[in-house]
Amino acid sequence: MDNSDHSLDIAISGMSCASCVTAVENALRKIPEIKSASVNLATEKAHVALKEGMPFQPQTILKAIFDAGYGAELLTHTHSLKHHDDESANGIRIVMAILLSVPLIIPMLISLAGGQWNLPVWVQWLLATPVQFYLGAGFYTSAWKAIKNRTGNMDLLVALGTSAAYLLSIYMMLQGHEHLYFEASSVVITLVLLGKWLEKRAKRQTTEAIRALQKLRPETARVKRLDAELDIPLQEVMIDDMVIIRPGERIPVDAVIIEGSSHVDESMMTGESEPVSKVAGNKVIGGAVNIDGMLLVKTMAIGAESTLSRIIRLVEDAQTAKPEIQRLVDKVSAVFVPVVIVIAFITLLAWGLYSANWEQAILNAVAVLVIACPCALGLATPTAIMAGTGVAARYGILIKDAKALELAHSITQVVFDKTGTLTEGKPVLMAFKAVDGNDQSLLELAASIEQNSLHPLAKAVVDQLQSLGSSPAIASDVRDVAGRGLNGKVNGTVIYVGNQRWMDELGVSINTLNDLALGYKNAGNTISWVAKGNIGAEPTLLGMLAFGDQIKVSSSKAISALHDKGVKTLLLTGDNSISAARVADMIGIDEVLAEQTPESKASSIASLRKKDTVIAMVGDGINDAPALAAADVSFAMSSGTDVAMHTADITLMRSDPSLVADTIDISRRTYSKIKQNLFWAFIYNLIGIPLAAMGLLSPVIAGAAMAFSSVSVVLNALMLSKWRPTNKR
Structure with missing residues (x-):
């Protein structure tokens, strides 16, 4: 291939x-x-x-x-999460190990209470041997593989330590001693097996985000073919297939609605709790739930190319990738096991030669081997990354790699594009004013002419009229005059809707509303004019329409949340300086760089990075791609272009800028968990190994401590699953 x-x-x-x-x-x-x-x-x-x-x-x-x-x-990308060990089988093995080990530890407990009782030595041997060589066989297999590869691992330490305790007990049994150490070898193996089992169960919870996303895939889809409705397996659905979705069903494919209307719950993909209204022409995402209407949709994406598959792939990739801090841990782990074996050998010689008590020397060396656990070091970073990226995905924040999550905690300045990022990205009718004061009539006439136009300004006029509960009248002879506007007849009167250049060409005087229009224009709005006229007569002005890009409701809160975290903000836009300054003032942005080209946006980001700061860029368009690539951390709105989303490190599944501050928050919490885990993993070994070498820890206590260290690291990382975005707390 x-x-x-x-x-x-x-x-x-x-x-x-x-x-x-x-x-x-x-x-x-x-x-x-x-x-x-x-x-x-x-x-x-x-x-x-x-x-x-x-x-x-x-x-x-x-x-x-x-x-x-x-x-x-x-x-494969459609492969479900696998667990290579059968949990129920492992559970049975642990129960067997406990049942065989408990009788061995009872005499020790009785002696601690002041009593005296020992099992016959042959019974101790019968109980310990299956634990050592049958239930603990996996340690020997793994240890032998490590030796063949000239490496060391945790299982090698356990195999060496427990074998030493077991063989010492055999030697002492043959010498006629009654006090043996079979309980040390058996209980250590039991505790390590139990620790691994608990660790695996805890690790399963760190993958719950992906597991939940995978459950969103329906197994079948109802497809309309040759006027018949067929329930077929999802993998047999093809592009352009017509799929029927009933109320309450999960949408099986990415599609566009052909017939019907409904409300759709997309919360598992976007984190948006409110159902979204969908009508013919709108897109729907596979995995979302159709709430209350029958839909006929046309399939647009299937399999690995669907939105849900791409989301799962992004989260899995982020959880597999390593941040820089983990690479340092890996270097330490590579030499950890050989160093521990050397320390255990030194402990054996030191105790044996100093005290001449080789029995105690062996036990102390065993304790060193058992307590030294590189497992906690290995789990410290990835479990935190998995938990952090998983919970972020649950609330609509898709982090592509661990490096972005690690770096986001240190962001010092966030640079925003304006259109589509802080604003809705589509024109809205901000104001309309009639010369005669009848504003409603002006709006109705303009909407009548523009109701069938595909131009964004025309749609804004029609949407505004419909929001007021009115409908446009029927217009005739409507024509589109390129670069100028539209005209047509309403009730026999010719109506013109267009720009100032057309009004000048038609001889229409705009003096009556020119001052008002100039104010809106200086604020960054687009102006259209409405005039009427009949054949043989000069058209006259009816009124003015002012269009603007509406600021998102969440933009002010987003900027405020960043300021609360000590992060500076900057607006970087291709719009004119007046419009940019107005938006910045309204939502509280610190700095503005306006009238930027895509190239100058990228160079501006590069200049900011030279100031020893960590710069994040937030955008949604093709023109933002160079700037996104130039930033330390880049965010793309899912409502934007595919180019922006492919370039960005982090995709925000809701078109909500406040998710930027939430991303920084989860990054800081995740990085804090990583540091906590690494601290305790290192401290555990720095304290535990010397104590064991000094004879202050028995092998049994060392085994329990080792098992606890791994489980505690995973459980600490799982605390991240309780995180909630600011608006969900």
Whole structure:
């Protein structure tokens, strides 16, 4: 296959800690066709980018991973999340381990209470052996793979530590001792198995966002073919198929409405809680719920090209990618296990030579091996990234990669485009004034002429009249005069609607309303004029129409929220300086750069970045793409062009600028969780290993602490799932 501009996702099984991640990544990076490889312990997936133009077979990757000692399976974009271990089977193994280990620990508990009782040594051996070599077989398998690959992992430490305790007990049993350490080896294995099981269950919750999105895909669609209605599997639906959607059903495909009207719940994709009104000509998103009307829609996108699939892909990619802070952790983890083995060996020699008590020396060395857990280090960053990107996606913030999420916490200035970002991006009739004072009549005449026009200004006039509860009259002989406007007859009178140039050509005097019009024009509005006339008579002015781009209701709140976070704001627009200044003043933006070209927008962003600041750019149009690419972090509105969304790091599924401040908020919280997790993971090892080496921790306590460290890191990251955007709190 030709892998031009291609990437692959692979499910990895058998990884136990950050050292395993390093081993898999090293194996992948040795393949010449691979440009980059990133392995995520929390998702148990690898994301591989391939070099352009080189022929390549996916089996090469799978073999490299297998040779490194791990399982691998190629994933497709429609692949559901897999869990390679059967949870129920693992649960049974843990119960068996507990039942076999509890009798071994009872004598220790009795001795702590001041009593004295021991199981017969042969019973201790019978209980401990299946735990060590049957239930704990996975540790040996994983450890052997690590040794073959000349690497170390958590399972190697557990296998070495528990084997040492088990063999010491065998030796002492043969010497006739009754006090053995089978409970140490068995309980450590049981605790580690339990910790891994709890960790997997906790990690499942970090993928709930993707799981919820995947559940939005209906399995079938009702398609209209040859005047018959057929329920067919979703994968058999084709582009341009006519699909029938009944009230209460989930929309199966991205489509455009051909017949019908309804309200649609798109909250799972956009985070918008209010249902959206949809009529013929509007687009609908696969996965949304049709609430109250029958719809006939024409399929526009299916499979991997649908909006829902692209959203899932974006979230998965973000969860697989690594931020810079994780790369440092990976470097530490690569040398962690060898260093721990050296410390354990030094502990063994030091205690054995100093105290001549080799029994205690072995136990202290075992405690060092058991408590040293690179698993917590490996999970600290990816679990926080997964939880952060997942909860953000739930509220309509799609973060493409972990780098954007990591960098967004340090944004110092946000640069906004105006049209479509802070404003609605479509003209609205701001004012209309009749010469004779009959404004309603003026609006009705203008709407009558423009009701069938596709021009945005014409639509604004008709929408305004309809909002007042009126309908336009029927007009005849309507014609479009290019570059000027429209004219036609209403009740036998010729009506002209157009620009000032046309009025000048027609000889229409606008002096009566010129001062009023000039005020609106200086405020950045577009002016149209309405005149009437009959054949043989000079037309006369009827009135004026002023159009503007309405500021979004949420824009002021968005700017205020950014200011509250200490973030500066700047308006960067191609509009004239008067219009730009008016918008900036109304919503409280700090600075304005107007009359910008796409090229100058990009150079302005580059200049701002030179001031040792982190710059974010928010836009929605093709002309914003260069500036979005030039920014440190870029945001695109989903209501904008595909070019902007493909260029941007973060897509806002609602056309709401306040989501920018929410993104910074979730980024800061996620980064805080990463730092907390890494702090506790490092501190845990910095304190635990010396205590174990000094003989202050038994292997059993060390095993419990190790299991707790991994679970606590995941649970801390899951606290992010409680995050809510400002308007949802």
